[in-house]
Amino acid sequence: MKSAMEKVNIAEKLSLFSDHWNPRIIGELNGQHVKAVKLQGEFVWHHHDHEDELFLVIKGKLKMEFKDKTVEINPGEFIIVPRKIEHKPVADEEVQILLFEPASTLNTGNVENEKTRKHLEKL
């Protein structure tokens, strides 16, 4: 990961990996992480007890499913998912995302399964 006071090109970071559901850390500030991730398919229903999450779409279309509605998020748009709220990200085709959330955030929240990533690479 570049040192502070160097700029980060988001598309360049996203070009460095191709796997899905495996966030990379591309920035750190104020105890928060900026992560780049590619999603495709359906994630798992989960929530985070203590963390709000911001999903900013860079490329593609993200569907964020909640228990009572689904929100479609396109490039240049973001959604904030508050702590404790059950949600499931779904991407019919690959979507490229920037995440902004506390450094403590586990991708699958209260659930642990084969998609859980406890140790994230820094790019």
Add this chain to the structure above:
Amino acid sequence: MKSAMEKVNIAEKLSLFSDHWNPRIIGELNGQHVKAVKLQGEFVWHHHDHEDELFLVIKGKLKMEFKDKTVEINPGEFIIVPRKIEHKPVADEEVQILLFEPASTLNTGNVENEKTRKHLEKL
């Protein structure tokens, strides 16, 4: 400002105002604010004692001046300015920015002048 669990279109928020150096709050999470702002001209040299700041360029070109170098940031790129580091944003032409920083952050940091904005509108 929209309630949580509704998406935010960044360009739409930026279309709602035209003044410079006056950040609007367009998202809140984990004690942090997401702000939209338009910059043109030269800001003031300043630092923040307790807050790191992220500048993500949406449109235009931002020059971030530090005491020992200048970094040019283009659309799709961001820079993180760590706390205590003196910096001065400069925009030769209008640049549209997303800020991510603690809710406590004052735009002019340790300096107060005519560009200081203590009370920010929520859009």
